[in-house]
Amino acid sequence: MSEMALTPESALAQQVRYVRELAAELPLIRYLAGSSLRVESVNLWFGFLWWCLDPLLMMLVYTLVVSVILGRGTPNYPLFVMSAMLPWNFFVRATRNSIADTRAKTRNMRQVAFPRAVVPLAASLAELVRAIAALGLFLVFAIPFGVYPSPTALLALPLLAALLVTTLGIAFFLSAFNLFVRDTERAMGHVFRLWMFLAPVLYSTQQVPARFRLVFELNPFAEILEGFRSVLFLHQVPAFWPLAAATAGGLVALVLGFTFFVSTERAFAKLA
Amino acid sequence: MTTTPAIVARGLGVRYNLRLTRRRTLRRFLAEAWRNPRSHSTSDFWALRDVDFDILSGESVAIVGRNGSGKSTLLMAIAGVIAADSGRITTFGRRATLLTIGAGFEPELSGRENIYLNGAYLRLRPRDIDRLLEPIIEFSELGQFIDAPVKDYSTGMRARLGFSIAAHTNPEILLLDEVLSVGDTAFQEKSRKRLMELTGQAQAVVVVSHSLDFIVKTCSRALWLERGEVLRFGPADEVVDEYASAAAASNAAAAPEAPV
Numbered sequence: 001m002s003e004m005a006l007t008p009e010s011a012l013a014q015q016v017r018y019v020r021e022l023a024a025e026l027p028l029i030r031y032l033a034g035s036s037l038r039v040e041s042v043n044l045w046f047g048f049l050w051w052c053l054d055p056l057l058m059m060l061v062y063t064l065v066v067s068v069i070l071g072r073g074t075p076n077y078p079l080f081v082m083s084a085m086l087p088w089n090f091f092v093r094a095t096r097n098s099i100a101d102t103r104a105k106t107r108n109m110r111q112v113a114f115p116r117a118v119v120p121l122a123a124s125l126a127e128l129v130r131a132i133a134a135l136g137l138f139l140v141f142a143i144p145f146g147v148y149p150s151p152t153a154l155l156a157l158p159l160l161a162a163l164l165v166t167t168l169g170i171a172f173f174l175s176a177f178n179l180f181v182r183d184t185e186r187a188m189g190h191v192f193r194l195w196m197f198l199a200p201v202l203y204s205t206q207q208v209p210a211r212f213r214l215v216f217e218l219n220p221f222a223e224i225l226e227g228f229r230s231v232l233f234l235h236q237v238p239a240f241w242p243l244a245a246a247t248a249g250g251l252v253a254l255v256l257g258f259t260f261f262v263s264t265e266r267a268f269a270k271l272a
Numbered sequence: 273m274t275t276t277p278a279i280v281a282r283g284l285g286v287r288y289n290l291r292l293t294r295r296r297t298l299r300r301f302l303a304e305a306w307r308n309p310r311s312h313s314t315s316d317f318w319a320l321r322d323v324d325f326d327i328l329s330g331e332s333v334a335i336v337g338r339n340g341s342g343k344s345t346l347l348m349a350i351a352g353v354i355a356a357d358s359g360r361i362t363t364f365g366r367r368a369t370l371l372t373i374g375a376g377f378e379p380e381l382s383g384r385e386n387i388y389l390n391g392a393y394l395r396l397r398p399r400d401i402d403r404l405l406e407p408i409i410e411f412s413e414l415g416q417f418i419d420a421p422v423k424d425y426s427t428g429m430r431a432r433l434g435f436s437i438a439a440h441t442n443p444e445i446l447l448l449d450e451v452l453s454v455g456d457t458a459f460q461e462k463s464r465k466r467l468m469e470l471t472g473q474a475q476a477v478v479v480v481s482h483s484l485d486f487i488v489k490t491c492s493r494a495l496w497l498e499r500g501e502v503l504r505f506g507p508a509d510e511v512v513d514e515y516a517s518a519a520a521a522s523n524a525a526a527a528p529e530a531p532v
Binding site: 025027028031032035038039042043105107108109110111112113114266267269270 | 288289348351352353354355367368369370371372376378380381385388389392393394395397398
């Protein structure tokens with residue numbers, strides 16, 4: 001029975017009801033995530049091997065440029081780069097795919113009534129699976145460099161949670177916003193590139209001159225990426241409070257982004 | 273036929289905000305603002321206004337009207353895909369399935385995988401779909417092509433697959449937007465029989481079609497929309513007759529001015 005409520009609900013009650021409906025759509029989210037991973041590999045000779053090839057090739061490129069040509073690398077530079085680049089790639093790919101899928105699935109949205117937040121969630125879940133595989137691969141790949149897995153690697157799980165909430169917040173907002181201003185998707189390619197060079201992916205925050213450091217630390221990803229590097233590569237436990245602050249910031253982003261998405265999604269089918 | 277209501281509309285209105293939904297560029301936006309700084313008042317367009325009707329379970333209803341009269345918008349409102357901006361629309365049933373040409377398939381996946389994907393959208397569990405798989409494939413007459421990617425299907429093949437899925441997933445309310453007009457005659461006839469079976473099982477069917485012959489053969493009642501408002505709602509043959517003669521009259525009236 002899908003009878004419309006006659007008494008107006010409070011905004012909070014609406015959100016709670018929406019989240020409950022979303023939880024009931026878990027099978028759909030899982031199926032969409034699985035099929036998007038399948039679609040991606042179905043036309044490729046190497047198929048799922050690209051899960052390993054993508055990060056390895058990217059690491060090779062940056063090691064060549066920074067370590068070999070510029071001679072500015074640090075010891076075990078390939079691992080240094082990859083330990084921060086894998087989580088960064090998760091953010092970029094999850095956000096980009098959320099935006100693209102929300103645009104592409106407007107056709108389904110004109111046919112089936114389902115909570116639209118399913119689409120960015122499925123896109124992010126697919127990337128999460130891929131990111132976890134890549135992080136596992138990283139630990140194996142580090143062994144020939146003489147870097148053995150340490151128990152600190154388990155701390156990557158809470159870091160992944162912090163990364164996920166921040167990513168979802170940004171992805172929800174941009175996915176909805178892009179339907180109104182389609183230039184967003186186009187512009188994000190440049191934003192992501194600039195953002196990566198301003199984040200501690202190719203360098204560490206310590207290498208930034210002290211007078212600029214505060215600006216760099218305002219980047220919500222700075223603490224998280226440095227955190228991944230320290231637990232996966234340096235085997236150090238990162239400081240708790242900066243990360244807690246970054247996680248809190250991520251949660252605020254998630255609430256804001258999700259609220260924007262849910263309050264605009266009624267118009268999605270009309271925008272197609 | 274039972275007399276339980278399946279779809280009830282009361283004062284239903286759907287509004288499109290053209291400022292949001294019409295694609296504009298910054299250049300055009302500035303040009304318009306320059307020419308007419310106060311043009312905000314005309315940005316609302318009511319695709320449906322003040323629509324009232326009751327559709328009962330076991331009924332099949334056709335919606336007729338000219339292009340742009342709000343037929344597709346009405347189906348989308350019944351499906352719950354777009355919300356009412358005034359009045360309300362109530363559906364009684366677990367879910368309404370809306371089928372349009374070029375239904376929401378994932379082009380890279382095979383027809384078989386798309387059956388599971390569509391099932392997931394309809395909140396069916398994979399093991400329920402396992403059971404429905406054979407009847408769906410058989411009805412669609414796709415044979416070995418069921419394992420080919422949907423991007424290689426013709427429009428007719430897609431429509432056949434879409435209809436087969438919709439007709440076998442036990443929809444309480446089935447909404448068809450022009451889907452049967454693209455299939456061949458044999459498939460159309462088979463689908464028509466299947467629709468009759470569904471209404472026999474007390475399911476409601478609403479069809480948008482330009483084939484008046486199909487409507488008279490299949491539907492018990494017809495709803496005539498004109499500029500978003502209900503002009504007539506009654507027995508299918510009567511409404512279709514009136515609609516056809518009105519269309520002929522307006523063609524005759526337009527003919528001297530536009531001799532083509």
